[in-house]
Structure formats: C-alpha cells, structure tokens
Amino acid sequence: MRGASRLSTEIERLTWGHADLAYPADMLLGVLRNQAHTTRVPMVATVSPAPAQPDADAVRGVVQVNLDRAGNTHLAAVSVSVDPAYRRQGIGSALLVAAEEAAAERGRTTVILDSAHNREVSADDPRALVPPTGSGRISPDDPAAIFALSHGYTLEQGERYSILHLPLEDPELVDRLHAEAAAAAGDAYRILTWTDRCPDELVDQYAALATRMSTAIPVAGLDVVEDPWDAARVRDHERTLAETGRGYVLCAAEHVATGELVAYTEIVVAVDYPEMTFQDDTLVLTGHRGHRLGMLLKTANLNSLLRLRPGTRRIHTWNAEENEHMLAINVALGFRPTGVVGLWQKKLD
16 A cells, blocks of 8 residues: 555656645555445556565556446446556556456456546647547657557547646636626525535435436546446445545535425545645536536535635646536636546457
C-alpha cells in the first residue's frame, strides 16, 4: 500500500505538477477493503528477485482491476502505473497482461483502460488520435497512447480534466450565476442540501438518480450498461467515504409539484486535505432539462462548500469532451482545462 501510494504521488506530480489526485496509503487501503459492490484486484510489480519483506521502495509498478458486481458484469476497468525511473522495461506490459488474465478468469469480456495526458493536441494536428466522438485529442507520440495501442486498445472517449482555482477573481460571479439560474427555474423546484449522509426519507430517490447517472452521461462507444444503486449501496458508499477520511456536500432539486428529486450535484471532500476537493456527479433528468437546474445546483453547492470549507483552493473535475452543456457550465464558473484522460477499450478473446 505504501509503495503504491508513493508511486502514485510521484506520477501525479510528474503529470500534473501536483499530488492532489494521489491516494494516501490509508485511504487506498480503506477503498480496497470495501468490496461489497466492486471486486478490486490490486497487483504490484516489485524488484526481482523480490525481497523477503519488500518495502515501499521495492514497488516498480501497480495495476488496479475493478470489477462491478451488479450492472457491468462483463466489464473490467483497469489502471496501470509504472515508476517513471523504470519505464520501457516491460513492467507496464507485464502488469496489463496480468490484469487481462485476472479479468478473463472472472468472466469479463471487455476491458477499459485509462490514460492521463497533460495537454490536448491542437485541433489542426492531422496526426492526432481522436475518439469517434470527435473531441478529446491525444498525441500519437504520447507514451501512454503508444502503450495502449500496442496492446490492442482503441481510443473510445476523451474526458476533459479541469480545475477551478479559488478564490475567484470575481467574488460576485457565483451569486450572479445562481440568481440568473434561479430566475429561469422559477418556483417549480426547491433546493435541498445535505452533507455526508442522505436523509432517510430521500435515500431511495437519491439511489434512483445515481442509477440513472451511470448511463445518462455520454459514454461514447464504451461498452457500459446501467449500474444499479439502492439504499444499501448509498449507505455503503457513505460509510467507505467516512472510513477513508472523506465526505461530500450535495445539492438536489425537488420538483415541487410531485415531491420527486429530479437533479443533483455532489462535491467530495477529504478531511485532512482542506485545500482541495472533487466535483463528482451532476445529473438533471431528461424531462427537467432546459430550466438551468445544472447551474442552479452547482452554484448552490459551491456556496455550501465554501461556507463549510472556506480554505478550499482547488476543485478538480472530469467531463466527457462531448458533454458540451456541462462543460459550458463549468467554463462559466471558472474551471480551466488542464488535460485529457483517455478511455481505451479492448474486447478479450
């Protein structure tokens, strides 16, 4: 665990210039212990021959295999990391082969591999690797792209990685955007806010929204199906966050006429890291779009976050490049593009 955390920190600093995205060892352990809804198969590559008692410095590479236990039982999500000082020695390939074997042994037929790129290639670059969606361009010379292609993976989607730096230059921006969105939504909706634990009377509706979230966002050509959530899974998710020193701030929109939750947005926080947070899911049900609920909830939730954690300096988020509406909201709030995450897919024999 300590070796994986050390390696993660080094790679995140090298790629992005900061370690906000790295998992501390205790947080990583807490996530791996929770296998109620996702089977997690971690593997590490060490120096060879392996010491009788390897320490953190013996870890040369890590692969994480995540296997959903409900909706996507045909799928494996894989992340490969190799110590920068030991790349191009076959470590990543060995880890990926081991991950594919682990997936196949468990009946999985599709593997999705992710890759991180700290810039998006220019739109006029004729050599750029472009997903079928037409957005999220990656350089063919990027080592991660070469690695994925050499192992038979196809680029299916590009996600924009963005950061909102706080405090904003315009301190009135969020309130102004919120007022404009509130005027568009009118009195048809009521904003509900909670932190860390969904109220018992709303948990079933929240679970239904989380289920819809799994396929409501653009998935390009990725072979994914609906991922079901229920109240028990919500509670399990909240318990894992708490056990790993994290929590969340959430705003939901209730349709006044029906009393139903029709939209939500969530920000995940880390207790011991007050300067940074993560903008997680945002969803507006199809029948309630066009009322600016996305902006209404995001601005309300941002204000809630800043009241609870005034020391926040960075909010990280990821969006499918083809999700133009959500990206427009983020850009209006001040999120700035930082890089691209490639999602590559391969069908196993």
